[in-house]
Amino acid sequence: MNRGTDLDLVLRIEEEETITLFTAKVEIGQGILTALAQIAAEELGVSMERMRVVSGDTAHALHGSHTVGSNSIQTEGNAVRRAASDARRILMDLAAERLSVTAEELLQEDGNLSGPKGKGSVSYWDLLGGKSFNRLTTGEGNPRPVGEYQIVGKPVNILNLLDKLTGQATFIQDLELPGMVHGRVVRPPGYSAKLDVIETEAVENLTGVIAVVRNGSFLGVVAEREEQAVAAAEALRESSEWSSKHPLPCLEDLYQDLLGKKDEAFLVVDGTPQEGPVPEIDIPGEADQTLGATYSRPYLMHAALGPSAAVAMVDLDRLDVWAHSQDVFSLRGAQGRGYLRCSGHHKFGLGDLSHLDDRRSAGSGGRADRPARRTEPGVRRSPARSDSGGDRECCF
Amino acid sequence: MIVDGEAVPCCRLSVGEVEGKQVVTIEGLGTVEKLHPVQRAFADEQATQCGFCTGGMIVAAKALLDQNPEPADDDIRRELAVHLCRCGTCSRVLKAIRRASKEIVK
Numbered sequence: 001m002n003r004g005t006d007l008d009l010v011l012r013i014e015e016e017e018t019i020t021l022f023t024a025k026v027e028i029g030q031g032i033l034t035a036l037a038q039i040a041a042e043e044l045g046v047s048m049e050r051m052r053v054v055s056g057d058t059a060h061a062l063h064g065s066h067t068v069g070s071n072s073i074q075t076e077g078n079a080v081r082r083a084a085s086d087a088r089r090i091l092m093d094l095a096a097e098r099l100s101v102t103a104e105e106l107l108q109e110d111g112n113l114s115g116p117k118g119k120g121s122v123s124y125w126d127l128l129g130g131k132s133f134n135r136l137t138t139g140e141g142n143p144r145p146v147g148e149y150q151i152v153g154k155p156v157n158i159l160n161l162l163d164k165l166t167g168q169a170t171f172i173q174d175l176e177l178p179g180m181v182h183g184r185v186v187r188p189p190g191y192s193a194k195l196d197v198i199e200t201e202a203v204e205n206l207t208g209v210i211a212v213v214r215n216g217s218f219l220g221v222v223a224e225r226e227e228q229a230v231a232a233a234e235a236l237r238e239s240s241e242w243s244s245k246h247p248l249p250c251l252e253d254l255y256q257d258l259l260g261k262k263d264e265a266f267l268v269v270d271g272t273p274q275e276g277p278v279p280e281i282d283i284p285g286e287a288d289q290t291l292g293a294t295y296s297r298p299y300l301m302h303a304a305l306g307p308s309a310a311v312a313m314v315d316l317d318r319l320d321v322w323a324h325s326q327d328v329f330s331l332r333g334a335q336g337r338g339y340l341r342c343s344g345h346h347k348f349g350l351g352d353l354s355h356l357d358d359r360r361s362a363g364s365g366g367r368a369d370r371p372a373r374r375t376e377p378g379v380r381r382s383p384a385r386s387d388s389g390g391d392r393e394c395c396f
Numbered sequence: 397m398i399v400d401g402e403a404v405p406c407c408r409l410s411v412g413e414v415e416g417k418q419v420v421t422i423e424g425l426g427t428v429e430k431l432h433p434v435q436r437a438f439a440d441e442q443a444t445q446c447g448f449c450t451g452g453m454i455v456a457a458k459a460l461l462d463q464n465p466e467p468a469d470d471d472i473r474r475e476l477a478v479h480l481c482r483c484g485t486c487s488r489v490l491k492a493i494r495r496a497s498k499e500i501v502k
Contacts, residue, residue, distance in 0.1 A: 029446030029483045157439070164447030165435045165454065167422030303482070 007133040009062050010083040011040065013091075015130035017111070017123075018050050021080065024065035025072050026056040026326055032072045034159045036080050042151045043084035043143060044091075046111045046124075053159060056328045066327035085141030087133065094127045172309040172322050173387060180311070181210060182226040183386035184233035186219040186240060193244035195219055203235045212236065222384060254299050309387040397421045403459035405452065405478065422451035425458060434458050437496035438489075445483035452479045457493045465501050467493070 012020040021040045027033045037051040054060055056067075065076060089103075092113065096103040099122060101115040114121035163170050188195070195217040203221065204212055208228030213220040221236055223229035249257035267274045283290055310323040325331045397406045398420040406421070426432035431439065434457050444450040453476060460467055460475045467475070472493050481489065 027446075029444075031445075158442065158444075161439060161442070161444065162428040162431070162435075164444055164450050165431065165438050166426060166428055167451050168428075170447065 005062065005079075005083065005137040007083060007087060007090075007135050007137055009060065010080065010137075011087050011133070013124050013128040013131070014052070015125065017125045017129070018052050019044060019046060019111075019124070020052045020054055022054045022057070022060040022062075023076060023080070024056055024058075024061035024063075024067075024328060025076050026067045026328070028067065028326065030070075030072075031158050032067070032076075034156065035073060036076060037159060038151050038156060039077050039080050040084040042149060043081055043141075044088050044111070044124075045108045048151060048156055050111065056325070058328050058332045061328075063329055066330065068326060081143050082139060082141070083137050085143045086135075086137045086139070087141070089138075089141035090133060090135060091124050091127055095122050098122050098127065172311060172324060172385075173307070175309075175311050175322065175385065177311070177313070177383035177385075180383040180385055181222055181224055182229040183213075183220055183222050183384050184229040185386065185388075186221070186233050186236045188217060188219075188244070189242050190244035190247040192246060193217065193242045195240060196243050197241040198236070199239045200236070203232050203239065206232050206235065208232075217242075220386075226385075226387070255296070258299060307388050309385060311383060311385045313383040397455055398459045398462075401459065401462065403456040403475070420455070420458075422455050425454065432458065433499045434461065434493070434496045437492040437499065441488050441492040441495060443485055443488035443492040445481075445485055449479050449481045453481070453489055457489075457496065461493070461497060461500055466497055469494075 010022055012022070014020055019040065021037055023033070023036055025032050025036065033053045033055055037048060037053050041048050041051050062079075088108075092103040092106055092108070095106055095113040095115075099106075099113075099115040099119050101119050105116050105119075106113045107115075111124040112121055113123065160170060195214070198214060198219065200212040200214070203209060206223075206228065208224040209232050210222045210224060212232075213222065219236060219240060221229055221232040223232050265278045267278050308324040310321060312322075313320045321331065323331060397404065398418075399409070399414055400417050426435050432454075434454050438444060438450065438454060443453075456476050456479060457472070460472065464471060469490060472490055476489065476493075
C-alpha cells in the first residue's frame with residue numbers, strides 16, 4: 001500500500017490528542033499491535049502514550065491483510081511506516097501553510113509543530129483533530145533514517161498488558177451484551193458425517209432453550225443462558241444419530257490409529273532423504289550383536305492458542321460479528337450478507353463498541369420487547385455468543 | 397480463583413459451592429493503578445503473550461506464595477502445572493514468580 005491508499009483507512013488524528021492506527025492484523029500474543037504502534041509513533045514523531053490501535057475491524061482497515069506466516073512486520077510494518085511518514089509530511093505542509101513558514105523551518109515535538117521565533121506553533125490536533133485526511137498515500141514522505149530511531153527497537157510495554165494482568169475484559173468470552181443469548185454447536189463425529197436422526201422436541205422443552213437450529217447436518221442450539229445452552233447441546237448430542245464414512249479415532253487409540261495409516265518411509269544418507277524404496281538392512285554375518293529400536297513422538301496438533309468464541313448481532317440487513325479470526329475479511333466474505341462488519345480481536349481488545357451503544361439507544365439491541373421463546377430458528381436483533389469449550393476445540 | 401486460601405479453577409465450581417467461603421479472583425488482586433506484587437512481577441518480566449492463561453497463573457501464584465513465600469522451582473512448576481500456556485511463556489512465568497517471592501519476603 002505504498003501509493004494510492006486511502007490514508008483515512010490507516011490513521012486518524014483524534015480530537016483527544018491521540019492518534020488511532022487501524023490495521024487488519026490481529027493480536028495473538030506476538031505483540032504485533034504494539035510493534036505497529038511503535039512504527040507509526042516513530043514516523044509521526046509522537047510518544048507511544050498517544051497511540052491507540054483498532055485491530056481487525058473490516059469497517060476500518062485495508063482489505064486483504066491477514067495475520068499469518070510471521071510476516072506482519074515485513075509487510076504491514078512497512079506499509080504503516082510509509083503511510084505514517086506520508087501523514088507526517090501532510091501535517092507538516094498544513095502547519096507550514098498555517099504559520100506562513102516553510103516545512104523545513106518547523107520543529108516537531110510530540111505532535112506540536114513550532115516555527116521560527118515569533119511565528120507561533122500549531123499541533124497535529126489543531127490541524128486535523130477529528131477530521132479526515134481525505135488523501136491517498138503518495139509514498140513521498142521520507143521515512144526516518146534507522147539511525148535516528150527513538151522508539152522502534154527500544155523495549156516498551158505490550159499494549160493492554162496491564163488489562164490482561166488485572167483480569168479486565170479483554171477476550172470475546174468476556175463480552176456480555178444486554179439481552180445476549182448463548183449458542184452451542186453440536187459437532188459431528190467425523191469429517192463429512194451426515195446427521196440422520198435427531199429428536200428435537202425434548203430439547204426444545206428444556207428450560208431456557210429458545211431454538212434448536214438444524215440446517216442439513218449442521219446442528220446447534222440457542223438458549224437464554226450459557227449453562228442452559230451447554231446442557232441442551234449435550235442432550236442434542238445424545239439424541240442425534242450420525243453416519244460417517246470417516247469417523248475420527250478416539251483419543252486413547254490415536255497413536256494406534258496413526259500407525260495404521262499409509263506411511264512414508266525413506267532412507268536418509270548424510271542428512272539427505274533418498275528417493276525410492278527403503279532397502280532391507282543387510283546384517284553382516286560377523287555382527288556380534290544386533291540392536292533394534294522404535295522411536296515415536298506424540299501426535300502434534302496445529303491448534304488454536306485457546307478455546308474460541310464468537311459474538312454475532314443481527315439487525316435485519318446487518319450482521320456484526322466478533323470472532324477469534326486471523327483473517328476478518330475472509331470471514332466477512334464467507335457470511336455473504338448485505339452488510340457485515342467483522343472484528344478479529346483474537347484474544348485481545350474488544351475494540352470499538354460505540355456503534356453497539358448507538359444501536360442500543362435506538363432500541364434495536366435489547367430483547368425485552370420480544371417474546372422469550374421463538375419458534376423460528378435463530379434470533380433476530382439479539383446479540384448471541386457461541387463458545388467453543390476446551391473439550392471441543394480439538395474437533396474440526 | 398482462591399477459595400478459602402486454595403487455588404481452584406472457577407470453571408469447575410458452581411456459585412452454590414462457594415457459599416459462605418472467602419473468594420478472591422484476579423479482579424480482586426490489584427488494579428492497573430495499584431498492582432499486586434505478583435501482577436507487578438508479571439509485568440516486569442513481560443510474562444505473558446496472548447494472556448489467556450495469565451489470570452489463572454497469577455491467582456495460582458498468589459495462593460502458592462501465601463502458603464510458601466519462598467517456593468523452589470519444582471514447587472512453582474507443580475502448583476502451576478494445570479495452567480497451560482501455549483504461547484510458551486513458562487520460563488518467564490517462573491522468573492516472575494521468583495521475582496514476586498523476593499519482593500514479598502523483603
